[in-house]
Amino acid sequence: MSAGLATISARRRNTDRIMRGVLLGGTIVALIPLVLVLYYLLKKGLGSWSMHFFTSDPTGNFLGDPGGIKSAILGTIEMVALAAAISIPIGIGVALYLVEYGRESRFASVVRYFVDVMTGVPSIVFGLFIYITLVLSGWLGSGFAGWKGSVALALLMLPIVTRSAEVVLLLVPDSLREAALALGAPRWRVMLRVVLPTALPGLITGSLLAIARGAGETAPLIFTATLANVSTLDLNQRMNSLPAQIFNDVGQAQDRLVGRAWGAALTLVLMILVLNIVARLASRRSRIA
């Protein structure tokens, strides 16, 4: 090999060209599904969009008017908001511990490892766990409820928030902490007034991406919050959500229900895309990352 590197023979040039083509081809193949999914979502989803679609609840009728997705949109927003309210403070707290106190200590590396492990736990297993501990046992009220879905989503989002927050907090330069400490600020003030504000854009990005991830999850919801037709603001009730609604409608052999699934899927994907875009814009404002 090394002897042949000096001049480029035709064979080597051709290999190079072919392999470049192969790599480009791989990239295009990777993007085809994205294009196709978006194309079909727009093609089939837009057709079922209407005012009625967004402002009415599912009727539950198999024949006739299937109704819209109002309760699903509301339920998704409520449950994801509660899940964010649980997972973001805890996640950032754990990340603060890892970066500010834990560092390279043995305990911190164990925590870090298990947070990684949590990232890999299938979402349906989180759903099972919440089903066992909260729905089945009847502790804190038995039966299905929206807030139980939120807890399952929060478990899923927690490791995502923690890992992204840890990365961002590590990027805050030490000189900054040292300067504040040298000026006599106590540790907690340094954290609250220097470290967190500096890392804020990155923390927002990580949190929004976690929210986007949680919003699209179906498996943890189908046996915690399950399905419901009516809109409700009460998180103690069964609650509808976009993913659960889609999952349920796909299984129905009825064109109008399938149409509603496409419309709901388009809505869900747009919501998640907006979250992703806002997340990226937030990180653009960051001075450290």
Add this chain to the structure above:
Amino acid sequence: MQRESDLRLMAADSGTALGGSRPSFGRLLPSGLPDRLLKWGLTALAAGVLVLIAYFFYKLIDQAQPAISKFGVWGFVTTNDWDVSRNIYGAAPLVVGTLITSAIALLIGVPVAVAAALYVTELCPRRLRAPLTVLLELLAAVPSVVYGLWGVFVLIPKLKPAEEWFGRTFDFLPFVGKTVAGPNYFIAGLILAIMILPIVSAITREVMATVPSDHKEAALALGATRWEMIRTAILPYSRAGISGAAMLGLGRAIGETIAVTLVIGNAPTIGKQIFDQGYSLAAVIANEFGEAANVPIHRAALIEAGLVLFVLTLLVNGIARWVVNRGVRGRRAAADAPAPAVGV
């Protein structure tokens, strides 16, 4: 106030000085009550995560107990008989389905993901790099249930003729048959391949970014073409990391539920070839939970299936993290003696 905003400005200026070494003030003893409260509060929070995972594991085992005592663990995963009506639960068809679909996902997804990562990091025009990266990441933004919906109503009908042609032409290959079921292992594997693509590609890119430019420049200076540079400098160096990325993808594929449930056919038998219907561990839980709620042994069997799934993903992810971390951190060692490839 003023002081702090100045400090923040300083942060911006010294933003590049991020070192690996974090000097002694990490060991500085906190003084005063709020400091101690914060420290112990945050430590408790971190410990809480560990307690949660332990409790998690305990609860799953506890609730699966009826099934574990009746079918055992080894017996459960090796018995090829999942019959709800007779209350016999042997999960071999589910385990096999999970493994087959994941293997198909890796076979299709990993080469494509690595090709895309190589193209984006080494070959594509600089202007295209950021948009291509964003597009590849957008694949991860599409929810599982939407892939499932698309799989059911687009992929299954549109691919059927192609699958039938393939089945007829390559009938002599092992695991390829002439009969094509609508939903089948291959479709599930293909959807999984799409779903693991972004994570495998992102981690591969990350690993490739750690290849020292010295190595690349040295290869180019010796007259290597771009491809030869990739083959001699980048691939050997990042082999361990790519293996780890593939393992992480495998972890995702094993645990993926909703999309697979919709396109695998949900038949609790072991298919003879890739175009047969099947079932997976995650799919059976999602599908049968409703009916199992009032049958304790059925419910316990599903929870045991969840436990098997959990342990499987823990193992795969544990190995993957270890391999990736070694690939990224132990850079020099990896360059001198490429680690044996795991998983690919």
